[in-house]
Each structure stands twice: as structure tokens, then as C-alpha cells.
Amino acid sequence: MNPLHDYALTQTRRQFFGSSGLRLGGAALGLLAGRSAAAAPAARVHPPLPGLPHHAPTAKAVIYLHMNGGPSQLDTFDHKPKLIDHFDKDLPESVRKGQRITTMTSGQARLPVAPSLFKFAQHGNCGMWVSELLPHTAKLVDDIALVRSVHTNAINHDPACTFVMTGSETPGKPSVGSWLAYGLGSESDDLPAFVVLTPWWTSKAAAQALFSRMWASGFLPTKYSGVALRSVGDPVLYVQNPAGVGQANRRAMLDALGELNKKAHEKYADPETLTRIAQYEMAFRMQTSVPDLVDLSKETKETLDLYGPEVKKPGSFAASALLARRLVERGTRVVQILHRGWDQHGNLPVEIKSQCFDTDQPTAALLTDLKRRGLLDSTLVVWGGEFGRTVYSQGRLTKTDYGRDHHPRNFCMWLAGGGIKGGRVYGETDDFSYNVAADPAHVNDLNATVLHCLGVDHDKFTFKFQGLDQRLTGVEEQHPITALLR
Numbered sequence: 001m002n003p004l005h006d007y008a009l010t011q012t013r014r015q016f017f018g019s020s021g022l023r024l025g026g027a028a029l030g031l032l033a034g035r036s037a038a039a040a041p042a043a044r045v046h047p048p049l050p051g052l053p054h055h056a057p058t059a060k061a062v063i064y065l066h067m068n069g070g071p072s073q074l075d076t077f078d079h080k081p082k083l084i085d086h087f088d089k090d091l092p093e094s095v096r097k098g099q100r101i102t103t104m105t106s107g108q109a110r111l112p113v114a115p116s117l118f119k120f121a122q123h124g125n126c127g128m129w130v131s132e133l134l135p136h137t138a139k140l141v142d143d144i145a146l147v148r149s150v151h152t153n154a155i156n157h158d159p160a161c162t163f164v165m166t167g168s169e170t171p172g173k174p175s176v177g178s179w180l181a182y183g184l185g186s187e188s189d190d191l192p193a194f195v196v197l198t199p200w201w202t203s204k205a206a207a208q209a210l211f212s213r214m215w216a217s218g219f220l221p222t223k224y225s226g227v228a229l230r231s232v233g234d235p236v237l238y239v240q241n242p243a244g245v246g247q248a249n250r251r252a253m254l255d256a257l258g259e260l261n262k263k264a265h266e267k268y269a270d271p272e273t274l275t276r277i278a279q280y281e282m283a284f285r286m287q288t289s290v291p292d293l294v295d296l297s298k299e300t301k302e303t304l305d306l307y308g309p310e311v312k313k314p315g316s317f318a319a320s321a322l323l324a325r326r327l328v329e330r331g332t333r334v335v336q337i338l339h340r341g342w343d344q345h346g347n348l349p350v351e352i353k354s355q356c357f358d359t360d361q362p363t364a365a366l367l368t369d370l371k372r373r374g375l376l377d378s379t380l381v382v383w384g385g386e387f388g389r390t391v392y393s394q395g396r397l398t399k400t401d402y403g404r405d406h407h408p409r410n411f412c413m414w415l416a417g418g419g420i421k422g423g424r425v426y427g428e429t430d431d432f433s434y435n436v437a438a439d440p441a442h443v444n445d446l447n448a449t450v451l452h453c454l455g456v457d458h459d460k461f462t463f464k465f466q467g468l469d470q471r472l473t474g475v476e477e478q479h480p481i482t483a484l485l486r
Contacts, residue, residue: 058455064335065382074115096111145414147446166214194335195334201317210340215228226336293323310362380418388410447472447478
């Protein structure tokens with residue numbers, strides 16, 4: 001986790017002995033010659049860093065379901081039945097407390113309270129309140145730990161998405177998936193350690209843009225960036241050989257290119273040259289592994305039905321959720337699914353129904369599928385957005401229509417699987433779902449919790465950059481949420 005150390009690790013023997021002045025090349029060669037080549041174990045393509053994990057992990061993989069745009073906590077998981085008495089009344093200043101709001105609503109003459117149109121009911125042995133929008137997820141609440149008191153620093157989408165994924169509003173930091181790929185590697189030798197899926201959404205509403213920094217490696221070596229699989233055409237560009245180029249020819253070309261890159265590394269010792277070599281090799285392996293990964297023909301009808309009618313449509317959230325299970329089944333460390341269209345400043349009751357139609361059944365199916373296969377205990381599933389929505393309506397409020405602005409003060413996320421205690425509700429909000437009333441959970445507390453489940457101490461997991469021991473969880477004090485852990 002130190003560039004000088006990483007440089008030393010990537011030096012060739014020639015560079016090491018040449019720069020040391022000891023000239024022990026002959027002795028080193030003699031020792032190497034005395035070893036049996038057959039006794040040497042095959043090196044892993046994605047090895048972990050020495051010393052990691054720091055403690056026994058409760059999860060081996062992460063599937064991160066990001067609802068891009070900010071799902072309304074008031075219409076999904078944060079039940080506030082008393083709000084009906086405040087319909088179309090101004091949000092009390094004693095609740096707002098002068099806190100900043102976006103320019104999209106700061107110019108409104110009023111901030112009228114908009115209770116949710118959707119019914120809530122208690123589910124499971126734990127009695128968790130869940131909206132009627134999420135009937136499939138509601139059946140699995142005893143496997144879920146719901147955090148209702150998540151809060152973030154950012155009030156607009158791009159910095160908030162950057163924050164939740166990288167632990168910082170400042171672009172250029174590694175994403176959580178890149179940190180885990182860097183530290184823990186992967187058990188798969190034929191697929192990337194970190195894979196990203198960006199499904200389409202059925203709502204016709206415009207959506208916020210996705211930026212690759214949400215799955216980029218930042219200041220870490222670029223081989224730890226997430227690999228985005230496409231939903232149209234080949235999942236990975238050029239995964240198929242061009243016409244007239246056979247596999248043997250491709251192998252010969254890569255071998256020759258690898259030798260040229262090795263010579264470049266011997267001369268310049270640039271770690272990115274090794275990344276280039278490794279990525280070419282991974283691309284070659286993916287020519288076989290990716291077509292097998294995306295071929296759903298071997299899945300049973302029962303499994304396909306579990307994920308719902310959209311599962312056979314490439315690029316749907318349902319197909320992405322099933323691919324996520326297939327990826328962790330094959331040893332991929334992190335899978336990130338980013339579903340757009342949750343930025344509902346207007347027409348929320350209609351738009352959120354479409355979003356939940358896309359995601360509710362496949363999400364529940366993913367948990368059920370993992371559980372049936374004995375994978376849920378070793379897979380951490382995370383669901384959430386970059387912030388929540390306001391209790392007051394943006395624009396016109398009627399009995400059947402409202403919109404909601406951005407709200408970073410509190411929102412809901414949930415975790416399930418590897419090491420998480422299901423049937424738990426953590427954190428409380430006030431009667432207007434506007435402020436945290438008990439047990440606040442910062443975004444980086446969630447990130448520290450994710451790392452903890454993977455066996456990583458977030459305080460010790462650092463990378464020296466720009467004079468700082470950089471961490472996913474930043475320089476401020478953060479803690480895993482122990483109340484969520486088994």
C-alpha cells in the first residue's frame with residue numbers, strides 16, 4: 001500500500017540486482033535452478049495483498065445494488081403515518097432548522113408536506129415496515145438489516161454518487177469495488193475481480209448520467225478498475241476474434257506483445273506496463289469465460305421464473321441480478337449494479353412504480369437464489385442510493401401527485417448476507433423523515449461495515465498518495481456498525 005514498496009515488488013531480478021550493487025545474480029540463478037518447477041503452485045491471477053484479510057471474513061464477495069438518483073425513503077422503507085395530518089401544510093421551521101436545500105426548491109413560496117400515497121405494512125417475524133411498492137422484498141425482511149439513518153455530505157447527484165462509491169466527494173479516489181479488488185484480489189482466474197452492470201429502466205423519465213469514476217480505480221493501478229459489461233452486442237468489446245483470426249493466432253500475437261511489454265518494463269519499471277500485460281491476458285481468458293457467463297440457457301425454468309418476466313431481456317435489471325449471482329458463483333469479488341431513473345422531482349407516484357417494477361422482484365430473487373445455493377452466507381448484498389428525498393413537495397402538490405427534492409440528511413439503505421444480522425432496523429428519524437433522531441450512520445460507516453464483513457480493517461487499509469495514507473473511509477473517524485453484524 002506504498003508506491004515505493006509496490007515499485008520494489010514489480011522490479012525484475014535484473015533491475016533489483018543491478019541497482020543493489022551486490023551482483024548476486026549467479027547465486028540467485030543457482031537457487032532458482034535447484035527448485036523443482038513442478039513443486040511451484042500456479043499463481044493466482046488476482047492475488048490478495050500480503051497480510052489481507054486482517055481478520056476472518058464473514059463474506060467473500062459483494063453485490064452492490066445502487067439505485068441511482070436517490071430513492072424516496074418516505075415511499076419505500078421509512079413509514080410516517082402521522083404525515084397525513086400535515087398534508088399540504090408548510091414544513092415547520094423547527095424541523096428544517098435553517099438547513100440548506102437545493103436551488104430547485106429554495107425559490108418556492110412554500111414547502112408543502114406530501115405524505116406518501118402508498119400503503120405500508122409490517123412483514124416478517126421482525127415486523128419491519130415496508131411499502132406496498134416492494135412486495136417481493138417485503139417477504140425477505142428477516143434476512144435484511146435496514147438502516148434508516150444514513151446521511152451524507154453532498155446534496156447534488158454527482159458529488160453524492162462519488163461520495164457513496166469512493167468515500168469522498170473529490171473525484172480521483174478509488175471506488176469501493178476497486179479497493180476490494182486491490183486488497184483481496186479474486187478467486188476467479190478467468191473473469192475480472194470487479195464487474196459493473198448498468199441496466200436500462202422502464203420509466204421514460206430522464207435520468208442522471210453515470211460517471212466511470214463510480215467504478216474507477218483512482219490512484220490505485222488501473223487493473224483494479226471495474227469492468228463494465230455491455231447489454232447490447234458483445235458483453236465486452238472485441239471479445240470475439242476478428243474474421244480469419246483463430247485462437248492460436250491470437251495467442252501467438254499476445255505472446256509476442258507480452259515479450260515487447262516485458263522489455264519495456266525491464267527498461268522503465270513502470271507498474272502500468274505490468275497492468276497492460278495482465279489485462280491483455282485477462283481479455284484472452286474472457287473470450288471463453290464471458291460467453292459462458294452470459295449464456296442463461298442452462299438455468300432452470302424455476303430460476304428464470306424467480307427473477308421475473310424481464311430476465312430474458314439483455315440489459316434488464318432482472319438479467320443483471322442473475323448475472324451477478326453467476327459472477328460471484330464463479331469467484332468474482334465485487335459486482336456493482338447501477339439502476340438509473342430514481343431522481344423523481346415530479347410525477348413521483350407514477351415513476352417510482354416503474355422503478356420498483358424493474359427492481360423489486362429481481363432483488364428478492366437474487367437473495368433467494370443466493371440462499372438456495374448456499375451463497376448468501378458468503379455474499380454481502382447492499383441496496384441503496386446516493387441520498388433520500390424531501391418530505392415536502394417540489395412543485396405542485398395534489399392528492400394524487402407530488403415530487404420530492406434531494407435530501408442528504410437521512411435516507412435508507414439495507415444490507416443482507418455475509419455476516420449481517422437479518423431482521424434488524426437500525427436508526428430512527430423524526431416524524432417528518434427530515435433529521436436523524438437516533439443512531440446516525442454516515443455513508444463511510446456503511447463503507448467501513450462492508451470492509452469489515454470482507455475481513456478488512458478500514459483503519460489499516462491504506463494507500464500512500466499525495467502525502468497521505470489514503471483510505472476508503474477518509475481521514476475522519478468512522479466505525480463499522482456493529483449492531484448490524486452477527
